[in-house]
Amino acid sequence: MDLRLSEPDYRIGVDEETISSLEALHEDLYFETHTLFTLLGGRYQTSLSNPGRVLPFVDPSGAGKPGKARLSLTGKERGSPKLVVRRWTPESPEPKLQEYELTPLPVEDPGLVGATLADGEEGIRQLMVRVTVPDSLDRYEEFAARSSESGIDREFLNVEILEGMLRSLQNLHEAGLMEEALSWDRVQELALDFRLEKDSIYQKTAVLPRSRNPKSTDNPRLTAGGWTHGGEAMVQWDTPISLEENEALLGKLGTFPGVDVYYLTNSFLGNRVWAADFLPPHDAKYVSQAKLNALKPTLFVSGREHANEVSSTSHILKLGELLVTDSSYREMLNKVNVVLHPITNPDGAALAYARQLVNPDHMLHAGRPGALGSDATTGGSTDDPIYPESKAREMIREAWLPDIYLNPHGYPSHEWVQYFAGYSAWARGRRVGPRTWWVPRGWFIPGFSWVEDEENPDYGTAQFAILDSMAAAMTGNQDVDALNRRVYARYKKYGEQERDGFTEYFHNGMVVSMRLRGTESIGTGLNSPRITYFSITSEAPDETARGNYMDLMGQAGLAHTTSALRYLANGEFKVEREAEAFDDVVTRRLFRVKPGLPPGVEKGEGGVFPPETL
Numbered sequence: 001m002d003l004r005l006s007e008p009d010y011r012i013g014v015d016e017e018t019i020s021s022l023e024a025l026h027e028d029l030y031f032e033t034h035t036l037f038t039l040l041g042g043r044y045q046t047s048l049s050n051p052g053r054v055l056p057f058v059d060p061s062g063a064g065k066p067g068k069a070r071l072s073l074t075g076k077e078r079g080s081p082k083l084v085v086r087r088w089t090p091e092s093p094e095p096k097l098q099e100y101e102l103t104p105l106p107v108e109d110p111g112l113v114g115a116t117l118a119d120g121e122e123g124i125r126q127l128m129v130r131v132t133v134p135d136s137l138d139r140y141e142e143f144a145a146r147s148s149e150s151g152i153d154r155e156f157l158n159v160e161i162l163e164g165m166l167r168s169l170q171n172l173h174e175a176g177l178m179e180e181a182l183s184w185d186r187v188q189e190l191a192l193d194f195r196l197e198k199d200s201i202y203q204k205t206a207v208l209p210r211s212r213n214p215k216s217t218d219n220p221r222l223t224a225g226g227w228t229h230g231g232e233a234m235v236q237w238d239t240p241i242s243l244e245e246n247e248a249l250l251g252k253l254g255t256f257p258g259v260d261v262y263y264l265t266n267s268f269l270g271n272r273v274w275a276a277d278f279l280p281p282h283d284a285k286y287v288s289q290a291k292l293n294a295l296k297p298t299l300f301v302s303g304r305e306h307a308n309e310v311s312s313t314s315h316i317l318k319l320g321e322l323l324v325t326d327s328s329y330r331e332m333l334n335k336v337n338v339v340l341h342p343i344t345n346p347d348g349a350a351l352a353y354a355r356q357l358v359n360p361d362h363m364l365h366a367g368r369p370g371a372l373g374s375d376a377t378t379g380g381s382t383d384d385p386i387y388p389e390s391k392a393r394e395m396i397r398e399a400w401l402p403d404i405y406l407n408p409h410g411y412p413s414h415e416w417v418q419y420f421a422g423y424s425a426w427a428r429g430r431r432v433g434p435r436t437w438w439v440p441r442g443w444f445i446p447g448f449s450w451v452e453d454e455e456n457p458d459y460g461t462a463q464f465a466i467l468d469s470m471a472a473a474m475t476g477n478q479d480v481d482a483l484n485r486r487v488y489a490r491y492k493k494y495g496e497q498e499r500d501g502f503t504e505y506f507h508n509g510m511v512v513s514m515r516l517r518g519t520e521s522i523g524t525g526l527n528s529p530r531i532t533y534f535s536i537t538s539e540a541p542d543e544t545a546r547g548n549y550m551d552l553m554g555q556a557g558l559a560h561t562t563s564a565l566r567y568l569a570n571g572e573f574k575v576e577r578e579a580e581a582f583d584d585v586v587t588r589r590l591f592r593v594k595p596g597l598p599p600g601v602e603k604g605e606g607g608v609f610p611p612e613t614l
């Protein structure tokens with residue numbers, strides 16, 4: 001949707017409050033289109049959760065001229081690809097048409113079963129993967145009269161077909177086509193080890209040699225192009241940070257000793273996703289991840305999941321800058337590993353960044369989700385998610401088992417309305433929830449869950465101690481505290497009028513939406529409190545922040561990440577060593593006891609929680 005309308009935006013002189021009918025139009029078109037898809041899905045008892053990109057672009061130029069609107073709908077012709085072959089013969093002028101539906105083959109995920117390496121040889125000589133199918137022979141001739149070829153292939157998937165596909169791919173490779181498919185620069189050949197589901201004796205191997213132009217297995221790297229730090233400030237808090245600026249800053253941070261900037265994955269639209277590990281300077285070529293995890297706690301900060309919530313990238317990168325340039329921060333790296341992931345959703349970030357150049361005061365929700373209209377983290381814990389970028393966080397959490405995980409978010413800096421469709425904002429379906437987001441209320445924590453595990457009382461102690469230090473940091477920054485108090489008072493004044501819907505809770509002067517009761521167990525698994533005992537999202541009214549206001553949002557963000565870092569740097573962590581001998585074996589274990597407690601607090605001697613709060 002491309003609109004050109006000349007309505008001006010009005011800043012009304014109350015903090016960031018803005019009256020903008022063009023912004024409301026963007027919000028209306030965006031959310032109402034999503035609502036339409038939700039209702040269409042509901043009509044057919046399914047969910048259309050990935051409707052695609054809804055792009056309501058509003059161009060405010062052309063004052064005094066009539067408005068213009070252009071609506072474009074794009075879509076795929078088919079749900080899945082199809083191979084169409086037209087064959088002409090000398091006998092007939094009409095082509096003979098053959099079609100083949102390329103729907104996924106019902107084959108179980110092949111598993112790696114072997115790798116052949118040779119001394120003195122670069123790379124891998126052979127990778128072998130096992131492919132298990134129901135049948136060995138092609139049944140097409142037998143059933144040709146009864147179904148389509150692709151239907152028969154999928155019903156009776158067999159070794160002959162897969163072998164044939166591999167041969168065809170080899171022919172394509174030799175003809176210089178699809179040379180990166182199943183072919184990698186560091187692997188000489190790929191072997192498929194075929195087995196049958198119900199026949200333990202059957203075995204057949206098919207081999208695909210490397211093509212002439214295989215896929216590179218080198219990960220992209222960021223460099224700073226000869227830049228060296230001359231003492232100047234690196235990260236600006238004036239305008240939102242683009243993908244390019246993020247990469248340039250990470251490239252610069254990577255020039256400092258102890259900083260490892262690395263590529264994680266591409267996004268759905270092919271943008272690159274990066275993270276950076278911060279350790280004290282060291283000379284080691286190889287570093288043991290297990291040792292890093294066992295000897296020191298880890299802080300992991302992952303931002304810009306919703307990419308129009310711009311300030312997280314700014315304060316995460318600033319934290320990175322301080323970790324390499326400010327001695328008080330740098331010192332903390334001797335006690336804490338820090339992992340920064342400034343942009344979770346690069347596709348949304350590219351869109352939101354481009355739009356804020358045109359509509360600087362708008363909240364621009366079209367830039368919030370991933371490229372298909374759903375959250376960019378959707379499917380992150382599954383093997384083959386629709387958004388490759390959704391795996392990034394999981395990859396980091398699996399590697400680092402962080403003690404503290406911060407996921408800073410944002411929301412509109414001014415009243416959020418849809419003038420043209422019921423006024424209330426964020427209507428995406430039939431049900432419209434309470435209007436909890438319509439005006440800003442300052443920086444806050446939207447959901448805090450804590451553990452009240454009788455067998456592990458230290459977890460609750462640590463969680464509330466970290467929350468306390470965060471509250472002290474937020475209220476301790478005068479400018480941030482003044483904004484929070486002023487804006488919250490306004491929120492309360494109007495919010496209270498909705499008597500049933502309005503609730504509030506402060507923890508030491510910080511707004512926290514806290515669970516009424518703790519959960520009874522620290523749980524198990526990668527994302528449980530047992531591993532990561534402090535895990536929060538936070539909300540800054542930063543859509544779309546710039547100038548002094550961006551600076552303020554940056555300060556709020558940095559205050560909370562720094563308080564978490566300080567907690568870990570000052571905390572008590574016990575690294576224990578155990579040795580055990582039995583039969584002829586000795587096992588040695590080295591581990592760090594979680595959670596880390598505040599200085600002076602002994603294990604099992606934590607306070608009562610939830611503590612008394614204001």
Ligand SMILES: [Zn+2]
Pocket residue numbers: 305306309409410
């Ligand atoms: Zn968000």
